[in-house]
Amino acid sequence: MSFPLIRKLENYVQLAEAEKRSLLQADMLVRDVDARLDIVREHQEIEGATLLLEGFACRYKLLPDGRRQILGYMIPGDMCDPRIFLLDRMDHAIATLSRAKIAVWPRKAVLGLTSIYPRITRAFWWCALVDEGITREWLVSLGQRTALERLSHLVCELYFRLRAIDLVRGNSFDFPVTQAELGDTLGLSAVHVNRTLQDMRRERLVRLMGRRLTVLNLDALRTIAMFDPNYLHLNAKSGHSRVSSEREKKAE
Amino acid sequence: MSFPLIRKLENYVQLAEAEKRSLLQADMLVRDVDARLDIVREHQEIEGATLLLEGFACRYKLLPDGRRQILGYMIPGDMCDPRIFLLDRMDHAIATLSRAKIAVWPRKAVLGLTSIYPRITRAFWWCALVDEGITREWLVSLGQRTALERLSHLVCELYFRLRAIDLVRGNSFDFPVTQAELGDTLGLSAVHVNRTLQDMRRERLVRLMGRRLTVLNLDALRTIAMFDPNYLHLNAKSGHSRVSSEREKKAE
DNA sequence: CGACTATTTGATAGGACTCAACCTCCGTGG
DNA sequence: CCACGGAGGTTGAGTCCTATCAAATAGTCG
Structure with missing residues (x-):
């Protein structure tokens, strides 16, 4: 159930069996949600942590005139807000991008768990830090990178x-994201996303069909995007340096 | 000395006299720094908190080819990293924009203080949250707003x-920021910043001369930028709702 | 098979960039 | 005290990347 969370946390800290068990047995309310629905609304009060178990979601903000900026993607294991500890209200909204499974985790249960296991608290803070790092890197993308570079960077990050x-x-x-949503993500029009994507296919960088994305040439993508995975702080504590190796088995 | 920090923290929590006193008497190493120098470098290990006492600084990231994106402005009272508690290395750099006075605050001293005064810890976390909110809002600017809107938004935020x-x-x-730096901030060329600034002067929105910026028409700026100060989380705890009132005395 | 929603294509427009020159302000030093 | 040099600001011209608008095509789902 909360496996992706554990897999994720283990990128940051080494969890003991007892800790994993209590995460697995945590008192959460699991719920299925359709695509394109708000999970958390702006200005909403926070009564607990929301955890994404399956599917994709995104943080976003709307301007009064309807323009939308997507602030980050959430993938399984991500928490909508690891800072329930002190935040009172959301200053942005979160919506599903695909059909998703979420778990609502009452504040009390989270606080209980984190007070018993400081290592879990630590891991949660790490998650928050990584999220921040991602946001900063997106700023670099929107501020400095071209359309091709932005798309390439996003693909690398998600990969x-x-x-x-x-x-x-x-x-x-x-990769259940529409081109319009990619536009709102990258600060581009949907039309231009489409054309850039076509260029990328033509260059055999990626294949994208039927909500599934295949990375055909990771090295080229990384070069184009000037992608440095450091900001994701993967393999921080756990030692298995998955991130550093370039070459990958290519079976599909 | 650390007055601006206290003024800032008091936007978030009510501090007791003892807490203020120990902040004032904190064991910090104060140092003057010239403009345009790095305070904190990327990948640098963190041995303490760095506090900005006077002047302007900015967080930034460089791309391998030299492009630079400024990620946020730091003003007096801001901490370079309120998350010394767990972060090990910086994933971005910080440089002064003007001549500045900074205080280096040894990790141990910070940890000592925060362990005695949980309210101070709380205030630090708030600062981190606000920083995140600012970064997200900048993402909205770079992704969705036009040059004029971006500049207006930035002016509102700083105000x-x-x-x-x-x-x-x-x-x-x-406002000791050059137009080139504004360009790196807003994802625009210096030339275009210049032209947009001229438009803003022509429209009597701002005046900018000799490193000093005057807001001539805040309401208009707010409208143009679609500025909603909510993300700054000012007046969160302390009650004095400075943020909500539109009309301001206009003496200079 | 409709009725959407998403993707693709074409044509045109415009915001922002680049390059290059010129101007202005200051601090330094002769 | 004025000349020089450099940094920052301003202008002009031409270009390019990306947006817009519109319409056609392809997918998806009941």
Whole structure:
């Protein structure tokens, strides 16, 4: 159930069996949600942590005139807000991008768990730090990178993040995001996303069909995007340096 | 000395006299730094908190080819990293924009203080949350707003942040940032910043001369930028709702 | 098979960039 | 005290990347 969370946390700290068990047995309310629905609304009060178990979601903000900026993607194992400890209200919203399974985790249960296991608290803070790092890197993308570079960077980021929770099969992963949503993510129009994507296919960088994305040439993508996975802080504590190796088995 | 820090923290929590005193007497190493120098470097190990006492600084990231994105401005009272508690290495750099006075605060001293005064810890976390909110709002700017909107938004943000630490005199404040730096901040070329600034002067929105910026029409700026100060989380705890009132005395 | 929703394509427009020159302000030093 | 040099600001011209608008095509789902 909360396996992706554990897989993710283990990128940051080494968890003891007891800790994993209590995460697995945590008192959560699991719920299925359709695609394109708000999970957490702006200004909403926070009564607990929301955990994404399956599917994709995104943080976003709307401008009064309807323009939307997506602030980050959430993948299984991500918490909507690891800072329930002190935040009172959301200053942005969260919506599903695909059909998803979420768990609502009452504040009390979280606080209980984290007071028993400081290592879990530590791991949660790490998650928050990584999220921040991602946001900063997106700022670099929107501020400095061209359309091609932005798309390439995003693909690299998702590839690494999804691989860290074992959601990459061969070189491909589910990618239930429309081109319009990519536009709102990268600060581009949907039309231009489409054309850039076509360039990338033509250059044999990626294949994208039926909500599934295949990375055909990771090295080229990394070069184009000037992608440095350091900001994801993967393999921080656990030692298995998945991130550093370039060459990958290419079966699909 | 650390007055701006206290003024800032008091936006978030009510501090007791003893807490203020120990902040004032904190064991810090104060140092003057010239403009345009790195305070904290990327990948650098963190041995303590660095506090900005006077002047402006910025967080930034460089791309291998030299492009630079500024990730946020730091003003007096801001901490370079309120998360010394767990972060080991920086994933971005910090440099001064003007001549500045900084205080280096040894990790041990910070940890000592925060273990005695949980309210101070809480305030530090708030600062981190606000920083994140600012970064997210910048993402919205770079992704969705036009040049004019971005500049207007930035001016509004600085106006509110500086006012919260009493650094706005009348409607004007020190603004030691070059147009090239504004470009790196807003994802625009220096030339285009220049032209947009001229438009803003022509429209009597701001005046900018000799490193000093005067806000001539805050309401118009807010409208143009679609600025909603909510993300700054000012007046969160302390009650004095400085943020909500639109109309301001206009003396200079 | 409709009725959407998403993707693709074409044509045109515009915001922002680049390059290059010129101007202005200052601090330094002769 | 004025000349020089450099940094920052301003202008002009031309270009390019990306947006817009519109319409056609392809997918998806009941």
